[in-house]
Amino acid sequence: MTLKKVNPDLEKERSTCTFNIEELTNLLDTGAHCTAERRAVEDKVFSVKELKDEIPDEFLSHKERYENAIRKSVFLHKVLQETGVKRGVYNRSDKSDFRTTYYSIFKDGSPFMLQYSMFVPTILGQGDSEQVELWYKRALNMEIIGTYAQTELGHGTFIRGLETEAVYDEKTEEFILNSPSLSSYKWWPGGLGHTTNYCIVMAQLKIKGKPYGMQPFIVQIRDEETHMPLPGVKVGEIGAKLAFNTVNNGFLGFEHVRIPRRHMLMRFSQVSKDGKFTSSANPKLAYGTMVMVRVTIVNSAATYLSRAVTIAIRYSAVRHQSKLKQNEPEPQILDYVTQQHKLFIGIATSHAYMFCSYWLWDVYVMYQKEQNVGNFDRLPELHALACCLKVISSSDCTGLVEKCRMSCGGHGFMMSSNLPQLYGISTATCTYEGENTVMLLQTARALVKAWELGSRGRPFSPTMSYFAEKNVPSKWDSSLEGILNAFQKVSIGKLSSSVSSLQEYTKSGLSAEDAWNKASVQLIGAAEAWGRAVVLSIYKSEIERYGQTVSPALKSVLFDLVELYYVHLTLEKMGDLLLYTQLSEKDVVSLRKKYEDLLEKIRPNAIGLVDAFDYRDEVLNSTLGSYDGFAYERLMTEAMKSPLNAEPVNQSFHKYIKPLMKGKL
Amino acid sequence: MTLKKVNPDLEKERSTCTFNIEELTNLLDTGAHCTAERRAVEDKVFSVKELKDEIPDEFLSHKERYENAIRKSVFLHKVLQETGVKRGVYNRSDKSDFRTTYYSIFKDGSPFMLQYSMFVPTILGQGDSEQVELWYKRALNMEIIGTYAQTELGHGTFIRGLETEAVYDEKTEEFILNSPSLSSYKWWPGGLGHTTNYCIVMAQLKIKGKPYGMQPFIVQIRDEETHMPLPGVKVGEIGAKLAFNTVNNGFLGFEHVRIPRRHMLMRFSQVSKDGKFTSSANPKLAYGTMVMVRVTIVNSAATYLSRAVTIAIRYSAVRHQSKLKQNEPEPQILDYVTQQHKLFIGIATSHAYMFCSYWLWDVYVMYQKEQNVGNFDRLPELHALACCLKVISSSDCTGLVEKCRMSCGGHGFMMSSNLPQLYGISTATCTYEGENTVMLLQTARALVKAWELGSRGRPFSPTMSYFAEKNVPSKWDSSLEGILNAFQKVSIGKLSSSVSSLQEYTKSGLSAEDAWNKASVQLIGAAEAWGRAVVLSIYKSEIERYGQTVSPALKSVLFDLVELYYVHLTLEKMGDLLLYTQLSEKDVVSLRKKYEDLLEKIRPNAIGLVDAFDYRDEVLNSTLGSYDGFAYERLMTEAMKSPLNAEPVNQSFHKYIKPLMKGKL
Missing domain, CATH: 1.20.140.10 (Butyryl-CoA Dehydrogenase, subunit A, domain 3)
Incomplete structure (x- = not known):
């Protein structure tokens, strides 16, 4: 659209800069080698053609956006594996990861976000060694897709108020998960809507009528082959939001869903076969x-x-x-x-x-x-x-x-x-x-x-030490x-x-x-x-x-x-x-x-x-x-991507506007 | 979903109120008769079934939202005509109109907005009597649909910087409208994208190489029968926005488009056949x-x-x-x-x-x-x-x-x-x-x-009189x-x-x-x-x-x-x-x-x-x-309207997630 490579205004600005830009970049990246590593991954990710959008998200329907985000999540996972980035898209294991940029291929978030940031870390942090052995590898290889379900329709920040119950049945050595009210439905977990087949559910543990506080349970919610919700599982997405529309936030209710005793994560608290509760958890x-x-x-x-x-x-x-x-x-x-x-x-x-x-x-x-x-x-x-x-x-x-x-x-x-x-x-x-x-x-x-x-x-x-200074x-x-x-x-x-x-x-x-x-x-x-x-x-x-x-x-x-x-x-x-x-x-x-x-x-x-x-x-x-x-050129180029601009006359002219103009409505 | 008519919390709140609610409503409406009139129109408008949405806008594509808004705009126009509300949806002719609520049937605005609020008022305000006679009635009857095009890609608040030109050609007694640069394209007018067939264009008048400042011109941009853009007219919509996505804001460029001399609105300034400019406009x-x-x-x-x-x-x-x-x-x-x-x-x-x-x-x-x-x-x-x-x-x-x-x-x-x-x-x-x-x-x-x-x-x-008080x-x-x-x-x-x-x-x-x-x-x-x-x-x-x-x-x-x-x-x-x-x-x-x-x-x-x-x-x-x-009940009811929730398994599971799970991507 233009022959110049950079707008002359910006060229001029860059020529007046008094410091070395790369030096500041390295400082922000916590080191020159971190800059180099970051750029290497960016070069890979941003060259994958499956990760590019033909039509910008904002022109698509809610459903199309979701489908688009799944496609990109899957290909992003693939390229990151190939690139040797093991820890997944969102997991930050060091401060140099703060500068990771490739997830910006989703303007509005990925439905796999919680798999990396909460599901896997919770298994690692709260499972006992046998449970980690069982679940961690499956999750890491994406054999199962998980999320973390805590917030409910009726409760957010106030954890003690959560209503979902897990009642232990010692006869069958199972927990029975139940949602006693509409407000007890889980609400918000990322990916829960239509993406994940497992989740960690935070629920009030009850044994023989006695409450033992919030505990984490691994619950399968969809069939691994058909992806159909399992019996007693009420699951879906919560609808459109101000942002994060491609994260597929979901709701989840249980009608007496039974899971094996060993699906409670037991690193810190345990329930024995005969229903004894023990805990070594330091809050x-x-x-x-x-x-x-x-x-x-x-x-x-x-x-x-x-x-x-x-x-x-x-x-x-x-x-x-x-x-x-x-x-x-x-x-x-x-x-x-x-x-x-x-x-x-x-x-x-x-x-x-x-x-x-x-x-x-x-x-x-x-x-x-x-x-x-x-x-x-x-x-x-x-x-x-x-x-x-x-x-x-x-x-x-x-x-x-x-x-x-x-x-x-x-x-x-x-x-x-x-x-x-x-x-x-x-x-x-x-x-x-x-x-x-x-x-x-x-x-x-x-x-x-x-x-x-x-x-x-x-x-x-230390950060309050000045409280002592009165002068x-x-x-x-x-x-x-x-x-x-x-x-x-x-x-x-x-x-x-x-x-x-x-x-x-x-x-x-x-x-x-x-x-x-x-x-x-x-x-x-x-x-x-x-x-x-x-x-x-x-x-x-x-x-x-x-x-x-x-x-x-x-x-x-x-x-x-x-x-x-x-x-x-x-x-x-x-x-x-x-x-x-x-x-x-x-x-x-x-x-x-x-x-x-x-x-x-x-x-x-x-x-x-x-x-x-x-x-x-x-x-x-x-x-x-x-x-x-080149702001104006780009504004026009992006506008032309609107599907409305693909045809000179929209059908609604013939259907509605013309009859109105002719007084024939 | 519930047998109670009102949440007991709200019932309790309403019982503690110390004043007469209706009295305050009347005060806000600038009179009890205004409240009654407002409610009467609301009763009509909100009972029209064509004005209701089956699926909330936020789940639709950009294009579907537009088509939906056209449908509603047309039916709103009809019911308002029947109701005797003459002045159109957005035009406020008195302070009691401030409390008009029915346009909230558009969460995100109507593509007809500028017809009522700018196109018609500008004809009335700036046309001479002959021009008003010619254009006003056509617009009021919706025989033509118009907008007001002032802002350009390169200029907003600074009117003098606008670049669109209207050059008078005395040989043919026409103005030639031209967009000399990308930044001179009109950008933002509501309805301009695919809805309007006429617009008032603010352009720099030039006669014999001499500039005469910004003047308003009525320009036909689309064929009244086919709605196709006329030759030399570059028109389309500007794309998705933070809000007002159903307003159909558009862009407009001219490649030497000719319009008759009398299409300049001439109440205050005139150009004669032989290109003489006269003005009685008080700025x-x-x-x-x-x-x-x-x-x-x-x-x-x-x-x-x-x-x-x-x-x-x-x-x-x-x-x-x-x-x-x-x-x-x-x-x-x-x-x-x-x-x-x-x-x-x-x-x-x-x-x-x-x-x-x-x-x-x-x-x-x-x-x-x-x-x-x-x-x-x-x-x-x-x-x-x-x-x-x-x-x-x-x-x-x-x-x-x-x-x-x-x-x-x-x-x-x-x-x-x-x-x-x-x-x-x-x-x-x-x-x-x-x-x-x-x-x-x-x-x-x-x-x-x-x-x-x-x-x-x-x-x-008066509002600065206290400047004089120094004590x-x-x-x-x-x-x-x-x-x-x-x-x-x-x-x-x-x-x-x-x-x-x-x-x-x-x-x-x-x-x-x-x-x-x-x-x-x-x-x-x-x-x-x-x-x-x-x-x-x-x-x-x-x-x-x-x-x-x-x-x-x-x-x-x-x-x-x-x-x-x-x-x-x-x-x-x-x-x-x-x-x-x-x-x-x-x-x-x-x-x-x-x-x-x-x-x-x-x-x-x-x-x-x-x-x-x-x-x-x-x-x-x-x-x-x-x-x-009943907030929770309604949250769930609205979520269930998401088309994603209409099927238990989304196609992207089979296409992408399952292959990923099986390591077969």
């Missing part, structure tokens, strides 16, 4: 997995944002609109400071959470080693960190993804920009694996407990250290104020529970403030650490972003800072100026910074964000 | 229409929010989850204060913008009368008001619609909740009819001008009047501070344009602050006015919401208030307590308040928000 062990999942969400949130901001900044560099000066041509919209204000914080925020996720991953790995020798000391803090960082990363990044979409004006509303889909999968991170408000309340619970123990002399864990500096200090210190004061101020409210409400006659509920808006604010202080601290210290090894040019740019992040957050949270620190109106005026100067300083590196995320066009999937910057 | 007249459209957007934004909050609050009343107290059953999630915090502000914000839109409509009607006698005095303020209120209503309401969706957890992610679709159509209001950031900058331009003129003694217009009260005052006054101080503070920055930047050597650009983040903040002060003021004064006629019980509830709105905004904008007013930490503590008390006070009326919006189940279209509250 703390369950927290480890939750922590791991939430660390990966921090990274996913940052990743979605990094893609959205790549698209939006590239588009802003090729889009010209309106006038800054009367006698000059229409400028790139990236030259508008309001546009820089919307977008540059997206780069910085993405860096902040990416580097935090790497740090948190390392803490988690350290904890795992300690846990293996029975040391759980680090768990309460780690659990609170994972909860809270999951919340603020998912909500911040989702908000900024949407800001990126809206910064592209009308064209950001086009599905072919891929920005709406990025928003869809990003906003889901606020809800799944622990709904954000519930997570903040859990964090608050941990903080109030630490605060109260601290007031009785108990030492604080407020007499003057505002705009250095990074000064701002970090101020945000710690805010965290103390909000926590202390929430605790006072709790005490007031209790004093006025409310029960402890009612007081907690009534002060809960303040409490989630205190939890958020602690998380902010953590992220500010970790982002800064990680960049300081990396700064010792990278080139001076890169170091300088990385610190521009840290500074932007700090000053932006200071202006955004100005109210809290005015309340709890010595920030004054004069400081605010000078911080605004500093912020405006920082945007100007980052402007020439904007394209270089997003190029450094190193997303191939196949990964971005965006008409607006391609490396060559 | 101010164009602003009137823009104002009108933006007033309706303020109302639309409030309407979308009122629907979302109805769904979320009803669901929160029937959803039980987790424990507030150990020995009690799981509470309704509406009892969690964090949930009330998310939702009650949605009711108040919806009221605030609805009542503001009624007020602004009245101002607009008053202006129209004055304009007809040549008085344009009110225009600058009205234009700034419409710009700014369009921005803050669209962004506030969209944010709260999304908060409603997320407050429903995973189920809010289901399309059958209708919350994702409400978000889609709501967020579009931030972009169309003037992109929000551009609108705020225009508002800021007006404010800075007024500020500078004011400093030279020129009087301020800052010595003490914080938490009354409504005190808070309003404080927000006016914030507006002054931010505007004054922006102007100082502009001056600083100019003094430091920047051109006026560069200084404006560099301070633009502050300037949009100042514009927003002015809009906030306006909304606070109008919402309060309107409720005070209504309060004189409604019952004491209703008055009390309406003021609870005003108070909630004021206190919520105070806590949200605490930073600005700490900076520019006497607000202290002690005041903040007491305001938090007040806010928590207000949530508790509003809690028993929550269901009554959303019932009063009076949306039939067919309008809400939501599994979670129905009047009877």
